[in-house]
Structures are given as C-alpha cells and as structure tokens.
Amino acid sequence: MLIIPLFAVLFLWYLLLCWKWKKNFFDPMEKLPGDKYYPIFGTTYTLIGVPRSEVFYTLLDSIYKYKPLFRTWNGSHPEVNITKPEHLQVVLRSSTHLKKGIFYDNLYEWLGEGLLISQGAKWFAQRKLLTPAFHFKILESFMPVFTEKANLLVQDLEPKIEGDYFDVLPMITNTTLDVICETAMGLPVCRLTKNKEEYVKALRDMTEMAMWRSIKPHFRWHPMFYLHPKGRYFRKILKELHEFSGAVITERKKQRNNIEVEDTMEECLKKKKRLSFLDLKKRLSFLDLVLQAADGPNAISDKNLRDLVDTFLFAGFDTTTNSTCWTLFCLGSHPEAQEKVFEEVRSVLGDKPQPTTIEELNQLKYMECAIKEALRLFPVLGVITRVLSEDIELDGYKIPAGVQAILHIAIVHRDPEHFPEPNKFIPERFLPENSKTRHPFAYIPFSAGPRNCIGQKFALTEEKTILASIINKYRIKSMLTIDEMRLFTHTLVRPQDGIKIKVEKREY
Ligand code: HEM
Structure with a gap:
C-alpha cells in the first residue's frame, strides 16, 4: 500500500529536479547559439553514425558554424564552448575554476x-610537492638521459637513409617512453616490461576509449559501459596499465633500499649542488624526489604513488611524442625553415654531434620558434575543460556555475585575427619582435594560469635535444603537406596515418 505514495514522492522529487535543471541550466544556456537539444543525447546526436575518422571534422564544422561562443549538451550536461582569448582568460586565469571537466571522469x-x-x-x-621536481637543476641532471636516448634514435634512423617514406611515430614513441621511464621513474623500460609495444598500445587504447565514451553520454554510466565489449576490454587494459605502474613502484622502492641517496632534493637545491649523477642508479628520478619529500609524516600511500606514476606516464610521454613528431613533420615539409634550424644547430654545436647542456639548448632560438609554431598548428591537446565553480558573464551571456567550459585551444591557435595566414607554418611569428603585442591567451599549448602544464620546460628540453640530434645529421622530407594531413582526435590530436618521412644523410 505504501508503494503508491512512495512512487508519487519519487515522481514529485524527479519533477522538482527537472524544474531546477531547466531554471538553472536549460533556460540560460538555451540563449546561446548551438544545435537543437534532445533528451538523453543532448546535442551529441550530431555524431551518430559518423565514422570515427570523421568525428574530428564533424566537430570542427559545428565549431566554425557557431563560434566564437556557443553551447552544446553532453546528454543533460550543459557545456559552453569558448574560442576567444579574452574569454579563455576569464576561465583559465581564475583561481576558482580549477576543477577539470567530465571528460576526465573517463x-x-x-x-x-x-x-x-x-x-x-x-x-x-x-x-x-611536485613543483621543485621541475627545477632547472633537476632538468639539467636529466640531460645525459635526453642525449643518450636521442643518440640511440639517430642510430636507429641510419638504416632508413635513402630508403622510402616510413612512419617515424613508433621510433619517436620508443625514445620518449625510454626518457620518461628513466627520468620520472628512474628505471629503464626493459626492467618493467618485456613488451613496450603492448604497454603503448594499452595506453593509446585507453585514451581512445575515453574519447569514445565522451561522445556517447549513455556509456558514462559504469554498469552500462561494462556490459559493452569495449567496457570489458577497458577492464583488461586498465589491469595491464596498473600492473606496469605497480611494477615501477615496487622496483624503485627495492632499488632505493640499496642506494645511498646522499641529499634530499631541497638540500641539493639549497646548496646549488649539481644533481648530475651519471650512474643511473644514483640519478634522482621524479619518483625518488617524491618519495624523499614524502618521507616521514607526509608518507604517500601506494595508491597515491601509483596515481602519480600513471599521471606522469600519461601526461609526460605521448604529449612529447606527438609534439616532436609534429615539429619534424613541419620542418620536413618546409625545407627553408629546416635549413635555418640546421645552420643554427651547427653554429651552436660546432663539430659536436649533439647538444649536451641546457646552455646550448637555450641558444637554439629559431628551433624553439619552430617547435612553438608546430604546437600552434597541432597543439597536442586541442581542447581542455573546466567546470565553472561560479557564474560568469561572457559577451553579455550569463553562464551558470556547474557548466562545463570547453576551451578550444586548437581553434584560437588558428584565429586569423591573431595569426595571419593561420594554416601556414611560419616560425618567425614567435620571434620576440613579432609576438610582443599578441594577446597572452591567443597561444596556450600548455594551457595557462594555476593549472598550466607543470612539465613544459621538461618537454621543450627533451624535444630540442632530440630534434637537434636528428637535424644535425639528417635532412628530413615529409610525404604530405600541412593541407594534406588528416587528423584524428583521440584525447590528443594525432595524425590518422602516422608521420611519414624520408631521411637523407647530411654531408659536411
Ligand atoms: C609538448 C608536450 C606537452 C604538452 C603540449 C602539454 C600540455 C598540457 C596541457 C594543455 C595541460 C593542461 C591540461 C588540462 O587542463 O586538462 C597539461 C597539464 C599537465 N601536464 Fe603537460 N604537456 C606536455 C608535456 C608534459 C610533460 C613532459 C609532463 C611531465 C613530465 C607533463 C605533465 C603535466 C601534468 C602533471 C599536468 C597537470 C597539471 C595540473 O593540473 O596541475 N606535461 N599539459
């Protein structure tokens, strides 16, 4: 007998929630332009039946249709899409909108x-805790790793000389994975897994799955997702990825017990002591630095350590892989810019085959412009998200707290108002005299504000070492031009068919 009143109460409660959602979100958000809303799907129905390789371009069409400011609905979740530097600044500079968007739930x-x-x-x-781990002195101590891994890559490229076009992405992947394992974890990859390729595949499949779920709102509900074959596969690769990070922690803890680590990170920095331990066992990795800093009362649980290791593997490896590949691709399709980079590398290094110090890297100014320009065209993370923690006003529209802000880095990077001829690769845009009047939020490949990328200096140092080592020895030619390159959004912006290049040995 109680069932009927119970249902009535539940129904009234549901109606109240719908009314609140309509008043707080639907009515204000519907004032913004955007595709028509439908229950359950929101506006994601525009992607139904679209082949995976076309999703990126379908999303792009709708962005260009409604930009600079518009709304989308991920199921019943409202989203404001932002493509103007002034608006990006409102969200990113704030110290309150720090929560990441629902994409990361996946x-x-x-x-x-x-x-x-x-x-x-x-x-x-x-x-x-982690900011000091990216100190200049720590980066300097990683230089031998960057140099050694770049040298191995240069050797691996040797058999490709005068051969046909090949995909350089797997080779760069190999190098950057080695780098992150030895710098962040203090361990060579071979100590952690017999099959690097399997780990990389699991990591990329995981990011693909996150992307897939984000455009299918009904699969955000875990039980529904786990019933799907993709959900079962997700569990399998999650186990593999966690086994890898678990192995990192067990191995490093075991090693640490056998190593005498002479100073804590803070003591080293205070004494301005060089942290360049050439013996791998004695070089402090990020993981050691965290383990040291968290010794005693600040001890970190194994679960938190694993989260940290997984975060570094995700954020610090495929990002640099893609950025390095995009720069190689752009230089390979712009021989004049490539020759300028080469001349600069020669003038800084003389007869040395590779850079070995940060001072040398700092002199590679034109190369830095080329990396920045490649990151403008192909920003690795084309979109980032935040959940608004309080109401904001943009162009006279009130955007309520709780809405997810989608910040379109890739779109603002190709805005002709800030970058004339936006689809062209022109490294000179980043010379100081050409960039000093640019809006500070018109170029944000590493995001900006309090939650910007903690690893940007690490990434640039690694990338410059790899690129200088390659360009100093080889001339690169890309198979495709920028206009011919097909993209794929897969959490990161990736090429659909790899980065095909040819290499020629330089004579000098
Ligand atoms: C070219 C290479 C890289 C690019 C383009 C890049 C880009 C970004 C961007 C756009 C964000 C903001 C993400 C968001 O708000 O959702 C971010 C955050 C982050 N990045 Fe990077 N990143 C790169 C390399 C690295 C490296 C090498 C590391 C570590 C070794 C790293 C570690 C992180 C971490 C830990 C965060 C989160 C920071 C926080 O929320 O406080 N990144 N990165």
Missing part, C-alpha cells in the same frame, strides 16, 4: 587522484 579509474585530475586541497598539495 580516465579516473586509471589516473585516480593524480595531479592531472585531482582537485581542491589534494591538487594543491601535489602541485606544491
């Missing part, structure tokens, strides 16, 4: 409460 089971996804006090404590 990576939560893998990355947990690591720096990338955590929020509030937990995020702040990790950011504070």
